[in-house]
Amino acid sequence: MFKKVIxxxxxxxxxxxxxxxxxxxxxxxxxxxGPTTVQFAAKTNMQHRMNHPPRHLNIGDGFAFHDLLLQNGxxxxxxxxxxxxxxxxxxxxLASFLCNVTFALPRGQVNVQGIINFKDFRTGRAxxxxxGTGAYRAVRGIAMLNFxxxxxxxxxxxxx
Numbered sequence: 151m152f153k154k155v156i157x158x159x160x161x162x163x164x165x166x167x168x169x170x171x172x173x174x175x176x177x178x179x180x181x182x183x184g185p186t187t188v189q190f191a192a193k194t195n196m197q198h199r200m201n202h203p204p205r206h207l208n209i210g211d212g213f214a215f216h217d218l219l220l221q222n223g224x225x226x227x228x229x230x231x232x233x234x235x236x237x238x239x240x241x242x243x244l245a246s247f248l249c250n251v252t253f254a255l256p257r258g259q260v261n262v263q264g265i266i267n268f269k270d271f272r273t274g275r276a277x278x279x280x281x282g283t284g285a286y287r288a289v290r291g292i293a294m295l296n297f298x299x300x301x302x303x304x305x306x307x308x309x310x
Contacts, residue, residue: 180257181285182310188255190226192217192302211235212247217302219253227255233266244268249277251293253306258284260306262293271297279308 196216201207212234219227231251238245245268253260264277274296282289291308 181287182289182308184310186306186308186310188260188306188308190219190221190304192219192229192304194302207235207238207245209235209238219255219304227253229253236265251277253304255286258282258286260286260289260293260308262306264293266295270295279306 194217199213201211214232217229233247233249236246236248247266250263260282261280262277266275277293279291289308294305296303
């Protein structure tokens with residue numbers, strides 16, 4: 151009986167050691183430790199429209215895209231995302247999209263989601279940051295999107 155208890159304690163101890171090592175190894179090497187702002191421009195290099203029958207736009211249609219992320223004209227990453235129409239008016243001047251985007255930056259990825267309206271293309275829009283990877287693991291915050299001259303300017307205001 152005593153031998154079984156010692157064996158059980160040894161196995162539990164070994165599993166705890168392995169589990170602790172895995173958790174430690176999964177921690178980001180250089181996480182953000184306070185409020186952090188990241189700014190860049192996004193230049194679309196791929197886009198695909200998804201228009202399901204009938205032929206004209208309907209709720210549920212949308213588009214997927216890939217952008218290059220630039221700071222001072224230098225590439226610092228990329229993004230990928232998709233937007234789905236959630237509201238359309240007959241003249242298509244009023245529409246809403248539900249968008250999900252992941253920004254891949256040198257220190258990790260940042261996930262963003264929210265609703266964008268057509269009018270936001272003139273005024274800008276704040277979307278929610280709901281996590282990330284690497285230095286941005288478990289971040290929260292705001293992604294401010296400003297559309298200017300066919301370019302998207304993004305400011306990520308992040309909290310650890």
